[in-house]
Amino acid sequence: MNMEDKLVGDLKKNEQILQIVSVEDIQKERNLKSRTKDASAWVAPVKDSVDAAKLIREFGIKPKKVVVKNYAGKQYIIFKGYPGARKVLRGTRYLADNPKVVRMAVGPKGVIKSVKSGFVITVVLSVGIEIYDHFINDATTLSEFLGTVTSDLVKIGLSSIAAAAAGLAVGSAAVIGSIAAAPLIAAIAVGVVTGLLLNHIDKKFGATAALIKAYEDLGVKLREIKYEATRTYNYLENNPGALMRLFGGPGIFYGGY
Numbered sequence: 001m002n003m004e005d006k007l008v009g010d011l012k013k014n015e016q017i018l019q020i021v022s023v024e025d026i027q028k029e030r031n032l033k034s035r036t037k038d039a040s041a042w043v044a045p046v047k048d049s050v051d052a053a054k055l056i057r058e059f060g061i062k063p064k065k066v067v068v069k070n071y072a073g074k075q076y077i078i079f080k081g082y083p084g085a086r087k088v089l090r091g092t093r094y095l096a097d098n099p100k101v102v103r104m105a106v107g108p109k110g111v112i113k114s115v116k117s118g119f120v121i122t123v124v125l126s127v128g129i130e131i132y133d134h135f136i137n138d139a140t141t142l143s144e145f146l147g148t149v150t151s152d153l154v155k156i157g158l159s160s161i162a163a164a165a166a167g168l169a170v171g172s173a174a175v176i177g178s179i180a181a182a183p184l185i186a187a188i189a190v191g192v193v194t195g196l197l198l199n200h201i202d203k204k205f206g207a208t209a210a211l212i213k214a215y216e217d218l219g220v221k222l223r224e225i226k227y228e229a230t231r232t233y234n235y236l237e238n239n240p241g242a243l244m245r246l247f248g249g250p251g252i253f254y255g256g257y
Contacts, residue, residue, distance in 0.1 A: 033129065033133055036129055037126060037129055040122070040125035040126060040129060041122060041126070041195060043121055043122070043125060044117070044118030044119075044121045044122050044191075045118070045188050045191065045192050047117075047118070047121070048105070048114055048118060048184060048187070048188045049188060051104065051105050051114065051184060052105075052181040052184045052185050052188065054088075054104065055104060055105070055106065055180050055181035055184065056181050057087075058086050058087060058088055058089060058104070058180070059079075059081070059086070059180040059181075066078070066079055066080070066106065066180045067080070068096070068107060068108070068171065074095060074096075075095070075096040075097075075107075075108075076093050076094065076095060076096065077093070077094050077095075077096055077098075077101050077106055077107045078092065078093050079091070079092055079093070079094075079180075080092075088100060088104065089101070089104065089106070096108065096109050096110075097109050105181075105183075105184045106180060106183075107171065107183075108168055108171055110184075111164065111167035111168060111171060111183050111184060111187055112164055112167075112168075114167075114184060114187065115160050115163050115164040115167065115187060115191070116160075118160065118163070118191070119156060119157070119160040122156050123152075123153065123156055126149075126152045126156065127149055127152065127153075130145060130148055130149050130152070131145075141216075142215075142219070143212050143213075143215035143216040143219060144212050146211075146212075146215045147208055147209075147211035147212030147213075147214070147215050148208055148211075148212070150211050151202060151207055151208040151211050155195065155198040155199065155202065156195075158194065158198060159191050159192075159194040159195040159198065160191065162190050162191060162194040163187040163188070163190050163191030163194070164187065165190075166186045166187050166189070166190035166191075167183040167184060167186055167187030167190075168183070169186070170182050170183045170186040171183035
C-alpha cells in the first residue's frame with residue numbers, strides 16, 4: 001500500500017458528516033410532532049364515542065332503565081323495555097361479565113374495559129411517537145426522552161383514573177342516567193377534560209421540563225459515581241497493598257496474631 005492509499009484510508013476512517021439544519025426546520029419538526037401527539041390523544045375518545053353511538057342506536061334516546069343488581073353472589077345487568085327492538089342485547093338480563101355486555105361498554109366491567117383499552121392505545125401511540133422522534137431527531141437527548149415519556153404516562157394514567165371514576169359513579173346509580181350510554185359518555189367527557197387540564201397545568205408550571213432537568217441531574221450524578229468507582233478500582237488494581245494499608249494491616253482482622 002502506497003502512502004496515497006494509506007492517507008485516503010485514514011481520511012475515510014476519520015470521516016464525519018455534519019448536517020446543518022436551520023432553526024426554522026427544527027421548529028417545523030417540533031410543530032409536526034406536537035400536532036401528531038395532539039391527534040393521537042383523540043384516538044381513544046373517538047373510539048369510545050363510536051361505542052357510545054352504538055349504545056344509543058341499540059337503546060334509542062328515550063329514557064331506558066338499566067339496573068345493576070346482585071343475585072346469589074353474581075352481578076347482573078337488567079335492561080327494561082321491549083327487547084325485540086334491540087339488535088345486539090335482545091335479552092332482559094345478562095351477567096355483568098357477559099362478552100356482549102362488556103363489548104358494548106355497559107355496566108361497571110364494560111366501562112373499566114373501555115377505559116383500559118383507551119389507556120393502552122394512548123400510551124402506545126404517545127410513547128411510540130417519542131421513541132420515533134428520539135431515534136430520528138439527533139437533537140433530542142435521553143433526558144428529554146425519559147422526561148417527556150414519564151410526564152405523558154402520568155397524565156394518561158390520571159386521565160384514565162378520572163374517566164373510570166366518573167363512569168363508575170354514574171353507573172352506580174340505580175338507574176343509569178337517561179340513556180344506557182350515560183356511564184361511557186361520562187367517562188369520555190371526564191377523561192378528555194382531565195387530559196386537557198393536565199396539559200394546561202404542565203405548560204403553565206413546566207412539569208415536563210422539571211422532569212427532564214431531574215433526569216439530566218441524575219445522569220450527571222451517575223456519571224460522577226461511575227467515574228469515581230472506575231478511578232478507585234484502577235488505583236486498587238495498580239496498588240494491591242493499598243487495600244491492606246487502608247484497613248490498618250492484618251492485625252485488625254486477626255487480633256494481632
